[in-house]
Amino acid sequence: MLSYVFPLFPVMLPVLLCAMVGVIWVRTAQPYNQEFVRRMVMWISAPALVLSTLVEVDIGIDRLQQIVLATLVMLAFSVVIAMLFCLVAGWSLRDFVVALTIGNTGNMGMPVCLFAFGQEGLALAVGLFLISMGCHFSIGIAVLNGRAAVKAVCSSPVVYAGVLAAIIIAYELSVPKTITNTLEILGGMAIPLMLVTLGVSLGGLRVAQTGEAVVLGVARMVVGIGAALATVWCLELEGTIAKVVLVQGAMPAAIFNYLLAVQYQRSPQAVAGMVVSSTLMSFVTVPVMLLFIA
Structure with a gap:
């Protein structure tokens, strides 16, 4: 058993330790x-x-298009499963569907995919994060606020960076080494800052009702993992892209869910509990998922 667990330490411990710095x-x-x-x-x-x-x-x-499709399908499955949870449990759809659907594919998902699957895994995780973020800050805000929020997406430099990267890949354009080296240095700040900020955010959150938080956390993990498994099966995904989808599906609720819940007054304390509890659970579910796909 230990022979299976030890290889996960270089994947999960850096994420945990960097987040602990923030806490x-x-x-x-x-x-x-x-x-x-x-x-x-x-x-x-x-x-x-x-x-x-x-x-x-x-x-x-082709791979970029594949991860875009996989992300959209996974989000669609997530919405359906999240709505079923809300209807059965009697939770407000507007308050909880978005939080149950959107996982922490950025702060936590990208580092895990980098450490587990290398640069290819990171590239696919970045593509998944871009689409997820775009949906979160457009359709997600429309659900929370009752109106569209296209402006938030159109004003995001990350979205434009993704579009520019897609153009460069599609037309096989050459980028000068000076530019790529500069981008690599600047981009190197992102993951450490994301993980430390994750820890800072978690350290500052307060859970009002532990029982409710646990139930919501379990619901988020079931939604994410269930949607990821359904996506891999439905699209017949294989290789690294299937692993990235499964690992990203096992991510906890995104921190941004809490910030938006506060902004639009959509049960912020309950969403805070979901974020904290699902994040703690993910330090078990993600290693289990990594063992499952090994």
Whole structure:
């Protein structure tokens, strides 16, 4: 058994330790300007990471189209399963469907896929994150707020970086080494900052009702993993792309779900509980998933 577990340490421990840095930082009352860091990540390091990863890794336009389709199918399955949970449990669809559907494919998902599957896994995880983020900040906000939020997507540099990378891949354009090296340096900030910010965010969240939080956390994990398994089966995915979809499906609820719940007053305390409990669960479910697909 230990021979199966030990290889997971280099994958999961860096994620846990980096997040713990953030938890310890906030618990020791050290200053941490989350808005500044968020802007650094969303406006500089994340777009650079998207461009450098997708351009440098020979992923090909066919594989990019495949991960886009897989992500959309997985989100569709997630919505259906999340709606069923809400209807059976009597939860508000508007308050909980988005939070149950959108997993932490960025802060946590991309590092895990990088450590588990290398640069190819990271490139596919980046593609999945881009589509998931686009849906979260358009359709997701429309559900939470009752109106469309296309402006939020159109004003995101990460989205434009993804479009530019797709054009470069599709037309097989050559990017000067000076540019790719610069993007690699700037993009190198993204994952450490994402993980530390994840820890800071979790360290600052307070769970109001533990029982409700656990139930919501379990529901999120069932939604994500169930949707990922259905997607792999439905699209007959194989290889690294199937593994990335399954691992990303096992991710906990995204931190942004809580921030949007606060902004639009959609049961923020309950969503905070879901984020915390599902994140703690993911340190069990993700290794189990990695063992399952090994």
